Amino acid sequence: MSETIKSVMQEIKVRPLDWGLRLITVVILGLSTYITLRLIPIYQNLSSLEFRVLAIESRNENVDPLVTRFIQLEERDNALIEDVDEIKIDIRDIKNFLNIR
Numbered sequence: 001m002s003e004t005i006k007s008v009m010q011e012i013k014v015r016p017l018d019w020g021l022r023l024i025t026v027v028i029l030g031l032s033t034y035i036t037l038r039l040i041p042i043y044q045n046l047s048s049l050e051f052r053v054l055a056i057e058s059r060n061e062n063v064d065p066l067v068t069r070f071i072q073l074e075e076r077d078n079a080l081i082e083d084v085d086e087i088k089i090d091i092r093d094i095k096n097f098l099n100i101r
Contacts, residue, residue: 012019094100
């Protein structure tokens with residue numbers, strides 16, 4: 001073994017608690033780095049989804065008045081269709097009364 005390794009081994013024997021704490025610190029830093037690297041893509045996906053949700057919400061705010069307007073127009077359209085049907089019935093009754101074919 002080289003001199004450096006021997007001196008480190010001697011130091012570990014003399015102060016095991018210090019070296020144990022250093023080792024634990026290095027392991028914790030390594031684990032936190034690993035976890036951080038694993039969580040970064042998830043965070044980016046969440047940010048992307050948040051942006052999409054905000055875009056959908058802003059689009060829906062613009063759509064609500066249009067939906068209301070569409071419903072009103074559909075009700076008017078149905079009322080006009082009913083009026084036309086009534087007029088057709090009236091015309092048929094008048095033709096029958098006057099014996100017109």
